[in-house]
Amino acid sequence: MFVPETSDLYADVDGQRYYFCSKTCQQKYASPEKEETGLKRRLIVAWPLAITVLLISYLVSPSVVYRDYLLLTIALPVQFYSGYGFYEGAYHSLKTRSANMDLLVTMGTLTAFVFSAYVTFFPSITIPASEVYFDASVFIITLILTGNFIENITKVRANKAASKLIGMIPNVTHFITSDGEIIDKRTDEIAPGDKILIKPGEVISVDGVVYDGKSEVDESSLTGEQEPVLKVSPSEVSSGTVNLNGILRINVTRTGKDSTVNQIYELIQKAISGRVKVQRIADVFSSVFVPLVITAAIAASLFWYFYLSSIGSALSVEIAVLVFVSVVVIACPCAIGLAGPITLLISSNVSSENGILVKNASALDRLSKANRAVFDKTGTLTEPDPIVTSVSIMPGYDEADVIAMAASVESSSNHPIAKAIVSFAAGRNIPLADVRDVEEIPGVGIKGRVKDVAVRVSRAKKEGGSSVSINLDNILAGSLSLSYKIRDSALPAINALGLLGVKTAMITGDSLEEGRRIGRELGISDIHAEVLPADKSEIIKQYQSAGDYVIYTGDGINDTVALETADVGIAMASGTDIARESGDIILLNNDLSHVVYSKIIGDKTIGKIKQNIGWAFGYNTALIPVAGGILVPLFGLSIYSFLPILAAFAMGMSSSSVVINSLLLDGKIRRLLNRAAESYDGKEAKTGN
Amino acid sequence: MVGPFLQEIYDKSFVLSLISVAGPCKDESCQVIKKLKVSERSGDVPSHFTEVKLKSLSLFMDKVIYSSIDRGRETVTIRFTKGGRFFASGFAYLPQI
Numbered sequence: 045m046f047v048p049e050t051s052d053l054y055a056d057v058d059g060q061r062y063y064f065c066s067k068t069c070q071q072k073y074a075s076p077e078k079e080e081t082g083l084k085r086r087l088i089v090a091w092p093l094a095i096t097v098l099l100i101s102y103l104v105s106p107s108v109v110y111r112d113y114l115l116l117t118i119a120l121p122v123q124f125y126s127g128y129g130f131y132e133g134a135y136h137s138l139k140t141r142s143a144n145m146d147l148l149v150t151m152g153t154l155t156a157f158v159f160s161a162y163v164t165f166f167p168s169i170t171i172p173a174s175e176v177y178f179d180a181s182v183f184i185i186t187l188i189l190t191g192n193f194i195e196n197i198t199k200v201r202a203n204k205a206a207s208k209l210i211g212m213i214p215n216v217t218h219f220i221t222s223d224g225e226i227i228d229k230r231t232d233e234i235a236p237g238d239k240i241l242i243k244p245g246e247v248i249s250v251d252g253v254v255y256d257g258k259s260e261v262d263e264s265s266l267t268g269e270q271e272p273v274l275k276v277s278p279s280e281v282s283s284g285t286v287n288l289n290g291i292l293r294i295n296v297t298r299t300g301k302d303s304t305v306n307q308i309y310e311l312i313q314k315a316i317s318g319r320v321k322v323q324r325i326a327d328v329f330s331s332v333f334v335p336l337v338i339t340a341a342i343a344a345s346l347f348w349y350f351y352l353s354s355i356g357s358a359l360s361v362e363i364a365v366l367v368f369v370s371v372v373v374i375a376c377p378c379a380i381g382l383a384g385p386i387t388l389l390i391s392s393n394v395s396s397e398n399g400i401l402v403k404n405a406s407a408l409d410r411l412s413k414a415n416r417a418v419f420d421k422t423g424t425l426t427e428p429d430p431i432v433t434s435v436s437i438m439p440g441y442d443e444a445d446v447i448a449m450a451a452s453v454e455s456s457s458n459h460p461i462a463k464a465i466v467s468f469a470a471g472r473n474i475p476l477a478d479v480r481d482v483e484e485i486p487g488v489g490i491k492g493r494v495k496d497v498a499v500r501v502s503r504a505k506k507e508g509g510s511s512v513s514i515n516l517d518n519i520l521a522g523s524l525s526l527s528y529k530i531r532d533s534a535l536p537a538i539n540a541l542g543l544l545g546v547k548t549a550m551i552t553g554d555s556l557e558e559g560r561r562i563g564r565e566l567g568i569s570d571i572h573a574e575v576l577p578a579d580k581s582e583i584i585k586q587y588q589s590a591g592d593y594v595i596y597t598g599d600g601i602n603d604t605v606a607l608e609t610a611d612v613g614i615a616m617a618s619g620t621d622i623a624r625e626s627g628d629i630i631l632l633n634n635d636l637s638h639v640v641y642s643k644i645i646g647d648k649t650i651g652k653i654k655q656n657i658g659w660a661f662g663y664n665t666a667l668i669p670v671a672g673g674i675l676v677p678l679f680g681l682s683i684y685s686f687l688p689i690l691a692a693f694a695m696g697m698s699s700s701s702v703v704i705n706s707l708l709l710d711g712k713i714r715r716l717l718n719r720a721a722e723s724y725d726g727k728e729a730k731t732g733n
Numbered sequence: 734m735v736g737p738f739l740q741e742i743y744d745k746s747f748v749l750s751l752i753s754v755a756g757p758c759k760d761e762s763c764q765v766i767k768k769l770k771v772s773e774r775s776g777d778v779p780s781h782f783t784e785v786k787l788k789s790l791s792l793f794m795d796k797v798i799y800s801s802i803d804r805g806r807e808t809v810t811i812r813f814t815k816g817g818r819f820f821a822s823g824f825a826y827l828p829q830i
Contacts, residue, residue: 406825608800
């Protein structure tokens, strides 16, 4: 069911043009609630009347006077009110000279109805008198509408994570005026630069930076992480997270479409428009499917007409009509078109609930083939910032005083070592003092005067981190050692990847000794050390040339080239502005186990899409010959007394079966992720890959 | 021995560009599918196009197409018919990240 670009049924959403094969589809897209209400109304009319037609057809003898006229009258509302959407869709299909499902349904149901109406008004035309098939015509419409309805409600369920995210955002936000007064404003009236207040228990409605207050915030709706996160000035907070136990005053940075929740929502919605390679087969098949089905229906119908006429059967016309109806109705191209998108939607929902954002659905193909995971060291395998690991103070000096002096001077610097020392002092409740005459010398250190003491802090790299010497009035008073802590999730992730058959490697700009030290602790033997940032992508290309499919995990802002070079780029989010992050996949909670989860999700999603496409193909391939009469030698021509209705049931259920099968992916992935999480118990590093 | 038809296409340049077609429906919208179109080069190509030399043919394509083929590890087949038409298959568009 390809729709040519000449179709006037389209919608432009976020710069992407979507075409619709029928008015039904367009209306469903534009206002799904209205479409659902209309569908319910048509079903309420269709079912009672269809059952009545069925009962009269089978319980009342054809010889009863006016029986057929009664059937015709009862069938009319079903045929032309409940079935109206199909006729409208078929009209648009013919107008654009394409072929869609509505055309097949219209051909099937109208053929049965018109034939039956003809027999009703001109019973003596066929000898012996033919049966009427109003039951087939109304049940085709009723069952297919029911299938659409089931498909709608299961799809709503598939999209629950995304809907839940958007539904969380409160309509009203506490706005702080310039006088400090608190008034309630509609959330969509809040703008960047405003100040807002979030009370305990409330959902944070916009993105921002805390400027006052302290609280724990539950970020599980975004990151999947259950442990609350402490937020104080100047922590960033995201929309859709829950303020637990303190009052926060926030400077708003992003609202509306730019906010984190909306960015995630849009990524999930865009997932269904991603394409994976295996769908190419489905696309090609779909483009020729409907014309093929109509040709097959005509061919089968003509075969039975001429064959039965040649053996003198009086049922040749009747059977020919029923064969045609059965073949056009039983074929369902819809399931093939749905196989990929619905699976991607479900997969995207499950991954977003775990803080894994798939920006690029086509990466799932490559993820399922990935056999090499390359990690950046600093900020990926290790925490991004160093921490003070040891303190050494010269005799005659007070430890707290020396640290206070150093931290006071370093508080004027943005250097990671400076931040680590300031943080260390804060952790020990050591107050900072006023500083003057501060001068930072890049590559060397920083100096200043604290309480008339000349303080000089010299920074130097050493194996495994950095060392800092603190001079007071040009005399060495103490030294600090700093190193980068390996993330707690690193070792379990490396082990789990090994169990999945994925070899690991590490890239670092640090020395070979430092690289080997980290590698030994994590069980990674492929170490690339002293690598310039520009050379990271070359290393990845070497692995690719050797036949590996490479996952690269690194910083989403600073590792753009490496992330783009790898087959799958996984970015550790360094902020809440997801749109700025490079990478096919973004990890929102910096947990390396989610690299493993991503691999699992990729494997299972591609597997499910292939399964769905195979099912949709097999379904059609098996049933079309059945409708064409392949079982007649076994069961006789009497199967055509119920085959049209069975065909309608099969068509109605085909899309629903794909949706339901896809929903099973949700449970399967969750079970696998739970099992993976349980197996993370800090096993000893395994040697080699 | 190379036949006359193949001799005609040697030492020629072709331009690969993307066209959009609407895909299968019944998922509430027809997804846009980007396909590859091959045409013979006439005149200058945009300066940002990359040239890929294949024995005695040249292909010009923009970064998006090159990246999709390279990153997706695609084997793109271009068929030339005697009627002078060109068809490309095996291409899957990868959105830029």
